[in-house]
Amino acid sequence: MSEAQEKMTRPIPPPAVSIETKPFWDAAAEGRFLIGRCNACGKAYWYPRAICPHCFSGDTVLEESPGEGVVYTYSVLRRSPTGPYAIGYVTLNEGPSVLTNFVDVTPDGLAIGLKVKVRFQPTEGGPPVPVFAPA
Numbered sequence: 001m002s003e004a005q006e007k008m009t010r011p012i013p014p015p016a017v018s019i020e021t022k023p024f025w026d027a028a029a030e031g032r033f034l035i036g037r038c039n040a041c042g043k044a045y046w047y048p049r050a051i052c053p054h055c056f057s058g059d060t061v062l063e064e065s066p067g068e069g070v071v072y073t074y075s076v077l078r079r080s081p082t083g084p085y086a087i088g089y090v091t092l093n094e095g096p097s098v099l100t101n102f103v104d105v106t107p108d109g110l111a112i113g114l115k116v117k118v119r120f121q122p123t124e125g126g127p128p129v130p131v132f133a134p135a
């Protein structure tokens with residue numbers, strides 16, 4: 001099997017968890033993907049935070065998302081100490097875009113518009129992080 005046909009993955013360092021992001025990471029540990037939702041303007045946003053990035057309201061909640069969307073753009077890094085990997089943006093069905101790692105896909109298997117779904121990848125000493133794979 002040539003390098004170009006191997007499915008990509010890579011070690012991901014544990015995320016920094018703060019008081020503001022702890023509920024997100026606690027849900028991630030249970031395999032649930034949360035996004036932000038504003039009660040004032042109704043818009044969804046990523047990443048989750050206390051203040052709405054659209055209207056600056058503090059009336060916001062965390063909402064569970066199925067984590068489904070499409071690849072908006074991506075970049076394959078073919079040479080790295082741990083092998084090829086890809087990062088890019090996923091546009092969630094709810095609207096926001098998420099910067100993420102793509103896994104379980106070959107470098108040539110990625111495409112703009114490809115349907116993808118979230119999954120959680122373990123980290124060493126921290127909560128699992130959301131990554132995306134073909135749906």
Ligand SMILES: [Zn+2]
Nearest residue numbers: 038041052055
């Ligand atoms: Zn808002």
